[in-house]
Amino acid sequence: MNQDSPAPLDAARLTECARDVLRIEAAAVQALVDRIGDDFVRACELMLACKGRVVVSGIGKSGHVGRKIAATLASTGTPAFFMHPAEASHGDLGMITPDDVLLALSNSGNTAELLAIVPLVKRRGARLVAMTGTPGSPLAELADAHLDAAVEREACPLNLAPTASTTAALALGDALAVALLDARGFGPEDFASSHPGGALGRRLLTHVADVMRSGDAIPSVPDTAALPAAILEITRKRMGMTAVISADGRVAGIFTDGDLRRLLEREGDVRRLLVTEVMSASPATIGPAALAAEAVKLMEDRRISQLLVVDADRRLLGAVHIHDLLAAKVV
Known part of the structure; x- marks a missing residue:
């Protein structure tokens, strides 16, 4: 890395770089539209029939996305929480019951920490929904329903840093949460009851x-x-x-x-x-x-x-x- 004085900023290059990122990520999300089909419906059916909680898990950037998906599910009528897969191997697996559904996120579909706990989760009777960028991966093959979040390329110019892939996973998680919201008939007052401290909650709950x-x-x-x-x-x-x-x-x-x-x-x-x-x-x-x-x-x-x-x-x-x-x- 060059430690010399930085070169003057190239405004045109910065602007075009940012636009490229947005174009790539928008295309990644758009590509998901045609993949919404039977597996997506199956994932919704499993979560709607779930008598326990949707347990979301992932590591690294997938973990960050998973935390957001869990929060969105919980606030829109689908009880959910996030479980770190590494901690699951050291006791947190006790959080999962036979009535739960595990939503596992891994772009590669080969995350060792997730693959280590999936057999134990399935042995308990819980169902598995996998969201990966690799349909033929081990995690996808083990799933009761697989959500394909594959992207053509990352928005990172090195095609390394998770960018388009995390955006796609986040959007697919939102699609899942909103579809479940609609299926449950979840309305504004239900949303407000989950957000009593927010402005929307006050507007919809205060008489x-x-x-x-x-x-x-x-x-x-x-x-x-x-x-x-x-x-x-x-x-x-x-x-x-x-x-x-x-x-x-x-x-x-x-x-x-x-x-x-x-x-x-x-x-x-x-x-x-x-x-x-x-x-x-x-x-x-x-x-x-x-x-x-x-x-x-x-x-x-x-x-x-x-x-x-x-x-x-x-x-x-x-x-x-x-x-x-x-x-x-x-x-």
Whole structure:
């Protein structure tokens, strides 16, 4: 390796090299399309029928890809975990039960650490799905289903570093996970339940009832109230509005601080007005069972900052402010 000062960067060469890599890897993934057939269906059948876990294993770069595939399977409805094949030979093989499926990754299909444990795995009654780049390899021959991830060449100019082959294996793993997701009828709420700490989980699992203010925290006045009483309620409850409630307990309207500012521009003395004279009689409302994300969209569409939460009879149950949704990290 030359230790002299590096030559000036050749921008054109760098750019073309990067484009070549992307072209080669894209072609490697595209080539997988025509290989999706009976063996792929068989692999899906084995995993769908699995009463235990899908145990993913591989070493080196295949191991890194395997960890990602295991994580994707687990988050999309197929219970899975990664097991290092070398550790399996030193006790971790006890993780595998007869109800499991082993998904073994090896580009050569001749990885010694995997071949050492496969007979023991099959003797226990677990099924084997192999993903290799060599269909005639020992690992492929031992498999109950073989997924062909062969590539014409690596994107590395030396054709040595795993590049196109790992991209192809990763894409094939994604295809497997998504096909299983679809077969299980796995939906957005199922996905959210596996991701409760993420933004998607919060959007799909948080309901208006979880974030709304209720009880004494709801700003409200009767429809007989004078405007000064409504202004006092807005100030006291700090939501920038107050609900106006009719004698039968239903929402009659809403009066906001924006309404007050516009009123003061038009009127001099507002002390003698009733709140019903200046309120909005058709306020935006939402039910407590609605998703908090729906409340966000309604606020955005109506360009408002507050929503009244009502039941089917328009009786006031709560109120939600955009700040409540921000605090819940739904926005």
